[in-house]
Amino acid sequence: MPKAEARAIRHGFPWVYANEMVLDRRTKALEPGSLAVLEDAQRTALGVVAVNPLSKIAARVLDASPGAVIDEAWFEKRLAAAQIHRALLYDAPFYRLVHAEADGLPGVVIDRFGEVAVIQPNAAWAERHLPALVAALVRVTGVGTVLKNAAGRARALEGLDAESGVLAGAAPKGPVSVRMNGATYMADLTGGQKTGLFYDQRESHAFVQRLAKGARVLDVFSHVGGFGLAALAGGAEHALAVDGSAPALALAREGAEASGVAERFETREGDAFAVLQALGGEGARFEVVICDPPAFAPSRQALDAGLRAYERVARLAAPLVAESGYLVLCSCSHAVDLAAFRAASARGIGKAGRRGPLVWEGRAGPDHPVLPQLAETGYLKALAFRL
Structure with a gap:
């Protein structure tokens, strides 16, 4: 990718637009949400990214370390950090637990309602890694129910469906x-x-x-x-x-x-x-x-x-x-x-x-x-x- 855009990534910008990176035939054939190592024009690794050739945001930076493994343990670390911050702020577990890029989980929103968590996986990579994310969420927070909300414009831009559902536990009866x-x-x-x-x-x-x-x-x-x-x-x-x-x-x-x-x-x-x-x-x-x-x-x-x-x-x-x-x-x-x-x-x-x-x-x-x-x-x- 060009020098200016690479510098922005090194300084913490989390997105790479489609017109800022080389998308060869192999890259364009990747499944939306696939993981890859992003490199600059000198082939220096910039970190692990989630790739979506169908989106204007062609890559989302997940980890600045090119050797990072995106698994349950990785999710647990991000979720634990997010929860520690909220626990300092609120006496009861009713808050936004994850605010997407700002909490290191690009495109992911999680709101907590006591024993229930609602996830909006608004990026293709999050949809692909939903089982690991849900398992880590239950382990870190102890919630009994996890719901998926798939409504909204952002998922359509990522080529995702609008099918909501229950990912763990049972949906609450009533509000x-x-x-x-x-x-x-x-x-x-x-x-x-x-x-x-x-x-x-x-x-x-x-x-x-x-x-x-x-x-x-x-x-x-x-x-x-x-x-x-x-x-x-x-x-x-x-x-x-x-x-x-x-x-x-x-x-x-x-x-x-x-x-x-x-x-x-x-x-x-x-x-x-x-x-x-x-x-x-x-x-x-x-x-x-x-x-x-x-x-x-x-x-x-x-x-x-x-x-x-x-x-x-x-x-x-x-x-x-x-x-x-x-x-x-x-x-x-x-x-x-x-x-x-x-x-x-x-x-x-x-x-x-x-x-x-x-x-x-x-x-x-x-x-x-x-x-x-x-x-x-x-x-x-x-x-x-x-x-």
Whole structure:
């Protein structure tokens, strides 16, 4: 591979794109997920990589040592290091255990829900080595059940199927309760979005909880009640959760019951943009408004359209914020950096005729570490404006 790209790999960049390496006939014939030793133009070994000739990411660096053996013991070492970090942070085993490249397991996401772990093997090499990964996971964590979630765009880009299932133990009967920031959330681990619950907003929930004491709260794109339930647990007067998914809102109401705040919690099903417009027409006002949409820009090709969507969210949400209230806007788009998201949000607020300082910027919690060389691992952004 070229000198500049080889230098990046030596400095910790974990990917090699297809146009950065020589893919001869033999290499192109390799099965997706095959292991190989990556070499630079001088034939100096750079480490063990997983190769996928079908993907734009042609190779993912697994180990800087060219002699590394990718077996159960190798997985155990990576998983043990990941668990030690999380055990320092959280009193109970409910967290993201593995955050892909940042935890040394490229393309692999593992969320832990007590005795259950949910794996998203989003790269071909992880799919091929799933038995060893699962065996190591059970040995290191002691979980009784391991589920595979195969939903999502990333697997399709790797040429993988969308078939989820049970890899060890038995699937839980019904949703699993998760306690965070004083609230109880209900996670559907087999039929919900992604792995069933979004742990990444835990720190942002805690911040909003501080803002929301005695407040009326609007939680748009609420999923299973994320911000709204946290706000109520912290003393909010009332929370309205808006989402397009009836099953997600049903879980949110279950969470409100389990949290003991059902009498202060309300849900509204519908398209978020339409509901925001309707609330504006009704003259509704809230001391705290949070909008945490799905990724509007999941790729660079969708960047411009995504930024317009974030601007529109801000424009529709800002009029609903009471004087001196707070507007919290979030983005989980890999392709949108913080500066671009901040600018789009500010434009939307301005077009709504509102003004106010940015008082806080947030990111995913420490169970979602960022690999400095790979901006995509720092995907989550949260902004709080006081209007």
